[in-house]
Amino acid sequence: MLRQELKRILQSRVFIILAALTAIYFAYLTASYFFSNKQTITQYQKDAEVTNAFLSEVSDQSADGANLYNTLKEMYLEAENELGRLSAQGTGEGGQMSDEMQAEYDRWRIAMHALDCVGYQFDEYPSFAEKTIKKAYLLSNDGSQDEYTIRLNKKAVEEYNVARSFSLIDTKPAGIWHEMYSARYRYFYIFLVFVFVILSADIFCYEHTHRLCGMVFTSKNGRKCLLFAKLCSLWLIAVVTIVVITIADISVCLSIVGRELIFEPVQVLPIFRRSTADLSFLTLIIYSGVIRLLLLLLVICLVAAISTVSRNALVSLSINAVLMFTAFALYSYSIGYEKINSISGDIVLYEKRFELYEKLRGFLPVCFVNPISYVEKFDYMNICGYPISRLAVCITVTILISAVLVLTAFSRFGKASKAIRLKIKKG
Amino acid sequence: MELKFINLSKCYGKKQALIDFSATMNEGVYALLGPNGAGKSTLMNCLSDLIEPTSGKILFDGKSIKAMGADFRSIYGFMPQSYGLYPSFRAIDTLRYFARLKGIENSEKKITQLLETVNLTDSANKRVKGFSGGMKRRLGIAIALLNDPKVLVLDEPTAGLDPKERIRLRNLISEVSFDRVVIFATHIVSDVEAIAGNTILLQNGRVLKSTDTCSLIESIEGKVWEAKVRNADEAILENSFRISNITKVSDGAIIRIVSDSKPYENAVSISPSLEDVYLYYFDEAASKND
Amino acid sequence: MTRLMYYEWYKAFGGFKWLIIVVILIIKAVFTYQSLDVSVDFSIPIYREYISELSEMSQSKAEKFILSENERINSVLGGYTEMESAYSSGKLSLEEYKAYIKIYHDAKSKASAFNAVYQKHEQLSMLSNENRIYFYDLEWYTFGEYMGLDFFAIFLIMIFTVPIFCREHSLNTHHLNMVCKNGRTKLHITKLMLGFISGLVLGLLAYSIDFAIFGLRYGFEYSDMPIQAVMGYSHNADNVSVLGMFAAMSVSKVLWCGCLALMICGICALLRNNIISVIMCAALLFFPMQVLKLNENSPSWLYSISILSGLSGSKENIDILTPLINTAIWIVINLLVTATVYTKRRE
Incomplete structure (x- = not known):
């Protein structure tokens, strides 16, 4: 079932067009940054x-x-x-x-x-x-001595006292690689999210679009089995996409920073000064790929749930696009940086927007479009008095939301629309 | 009024869907009969100017329908085999919309009449998304008849209709065929027998026979047999001849056979029907034995 | 044709769709202007404080204040190295050094905001006397910023325009339409007109709602001031008020929305599939924007054809001509598409 569904998806016009656009865009972006900075x-x-x-x-x-x-x-x-x-x-x-x-x-x-x-x-x-x-x-x-503060302080001391061994080499190329890498995420991964929204909306509403409901949903494997096959196919496509992009990123990184630097701790870059992550440049790319993969998996589950309810590709696409837009808008709106405001001599340390940004990064999985923000500093949240890494919180939230969405999709897929159910009831 | 097809051909890549179709049609009912893939829908689509024929032309009263363009469409009515309707429109809205599309002014009276003709008066104000298949079919027929077309083409018009509605529609087609060319394609042979003055048999894009229905039936006079057979012989006969009907009886079966020669010892010649004609020309497997 | 237009409009927007559009636009506008947060690189509260102080002063007093404050901040910030060495060498006591550090931090935190005020002072000095009024302009500035790349307007136009052409094929009604007298060219032109008008109306709705929500939240104070008095618009050559500027920008953007709708109609008429049309429209909108971001020297005609520059925020002069020209271009393209669809291409 999985093989047939995967074959059908790979042969569909929508997939071919989206794949072509993604490939062209990715190639253009990489070449443009690479060659303009050559x-x-x-x-x-x-x-x-x-x-x-x-x-x-x-x-x-x-x-x-x-x-x-x-x-x-x-x-x-x-x-x-x-x-x-x-x-x-x-x-x-x-x-x-x-x-x-x-x-x-x-x-x-x-x-x-x-x-x-x-x-x-x-x-x-x-x-x-x-x-x-x-x-x-x-x-x-504010320095008060509650249990969370004590635990957090202890954790900070532990993490920062881990010895880091830096090689004695010039790290300037790493800086320019990182600038290119960060700039690319801003648009490309957002674009990738929308590509998967469109593809998923088409796949999950395929039977309704092509009036195959009667034939497909009445067959033995035409409901849960079919939905499972669709989900797995799309997840597989997401995995392959991320793997390809990650390999490309590693190749670009290697060609710019060289083999010596690729294994250096990321802390050689100023942006990672406050980071306690035990990552090299190579593992940073892999880690980013994995986090973005989680985001894509969530997007697929979200579209599955909404498509099985709406049963119309364009409506599903619209609803999902609005949700994505809103999430990204909220994220961009709240991105801030520390500002020191002085109002008549008083010093205020953080703006409200910065606090909102921190909260969103814990609970809004679209923030995974920039996974580096989770490792570039010592970043913990207070969960019932325990300091839990913000990344772990967000991953947990993502998995929970995905599970709920998948269950919703399974409960709705293959069911008749309300109008048809009413017609049947009337006799 | 004359609708003339001159050497009409259509190829889809290597597949020849229609080969040198020529016919002249005047007022009356013409039935297109043939197995799936015979070229019936292709012919209708060519006539509807939905597809470009590879060669040949279609003339209406001496003028090419392509050249006539919108003028031809103003006197043309078509109901395809599969079509959609606007789910959010009511039946009456659908007819009003298509009346606008067909350029009909002051269409309310006509619309009311048509709704009555197709027995949708009670459902006039209901949304199409709540219609059954048969109701959609009837609405499609009403749409085709909106502009009082001189050339009316119906593809499987009675599919999905109950017997009462089928008879109603057949009678309607007969009534309206008085002063127009009506072409319909169907697999329901009894409909053809009931109303079609002329029948065109199509197979693999070619015309097998084109004549009036009565002559067509008469052409296989003496080739339709009925025999009572033993159970043991039933299977042998089924494999060897075109069987148009089998009725089981206590000590065997009564079989209706289409064959050039007497197929069985006690077979008697009976009057043929159009179904027998269909079998005679289109049942390829058994035809090898003739 | 009017009747036909009514039915086409009903197919595209009948039922509650208009209500949904209006609700989405209102929510978006309320969300946007809820707390008007600008992406400036200085402290907004400090800027606001300065402006409110200056607004209560006369012109000459304000000028004096600005010059003296400028001198004060520069001298405090410039003296850091000297004070530090003085303290290290013992010429300054700890108390004196601490007092200086406090003044230093105060000046440092105010420096970037004051810089913005100083630039405003220079901006205003180029205007006539009666227009040299210090007013808090960040709201209008941000309104101009938010009027830029309006994804919601683009998205709504795309979602509602695509089905105008693609619905016939998705519902399989195109055969029934094409055999009718007016079911080809006339119907196509009716759909094009509907698409164009819908684009204009959606754009008008979007920007009207924006104006309305902005006005309800912040009022239209100082809207009669020259546009050059607003931060970021000092180089604008148009002799127009703040309100006039944004009204004219809205008109330009509404025209661009119509142009966008025509572009979408042309694509949909060729592709005839909902999802693929959405993909191609989004690609045609998104990719040129990316090219522009990566290479600012790319030819701008590329973007005006894809109408993005029209929907980007612009602090340059009002431009009604470019959207009109582009609309004309897309009308011609659509007429060519109409001819192609009905003469060359058949099922």
């Missing part, structure tokens, strides 16, 4: 090679991180002073830098890069972790 990527990669070579040369001379940091800082300041001295002497012919100045400039640039890497690993990251623990403490009920 020069920058190449430049970063070249710089990284030189910086990494420089770092390994210098690190041989130092015993530990702190010494290495001081050594590099001295080198950087020396180069800066020398550059200043040479600039004061004037530039070469036609305003170009002299060879000596160029060499000093290169040395200064490489030293700055190296200092950035080392400084982050041995100075910024540890101190930021400490600040974040304090902030986590502050977040919870």
